[in-house]
Amino acid sequence: LAKTTQPISMDSYEGQEVNITCSHNNIATNDYITWYQQFPSQGPRFIIQGYKTKVTNEVASLFIPADRKSSTLSLPRVSLSDTAVYYCLVGDSPNTGFQKLVFGTGTRLLVSP
């Protein structure tokens, strides 16, 4: 399973765009990149998933360069409620059966007024 490296923490202010980068140098050909959000005392919540280039949904964008050795989660105009831990995971493909998820350290995002 590919190992991921993220910044331990990030600080931002309300209304700003936040970009969290994750490194996954040994990502496999079939691996997808998935980001989860976790609030204190809650289970992780799916944010976005991608394989290559750019993926956008109603809450975030995911940028993946051609070599796929890193990815960047972009949160537009964050609010106080976006304060959480964000996990980047690789290796769980939606179409090739079960693979276990291995969580890294995550990035603790603090959004201030």
Add this chain to the structure above:
Amino acid sequence: GAVVSQHPSRVICKSGTSVKIECRSLDFQATTMFWYRQFPKKSLMLMATSNEGSKATYEQGVEKDKFLINHASLTLSTLTVTSAHPEDSSFYICSARGEPSDQETQYFGPGTRLLVL
């Protein structure tokens, strides 16, 4: 998205007793469920993979006789912490795999906080 529930949400027990935690997929069938443990300010640690109708697969370092997992149906997996001790106090989270074509891959439960006195 699909919903996964856990019961109880929190439990306090005395040292030496056993505690059972239930994980249910409410609107889909999950042949595979996963159990995680999370200590304060730490990441989730996978404990075991629970497969319906068969024995669970435990991660290295996780005692299978300590953490009993039963996946008797396609919507229910249980984790029993046997002879609990204070060091077993933690946040236990389950997840269930959705349909193979589902982009969200795994749905997580809300977690169960266990405190062993």
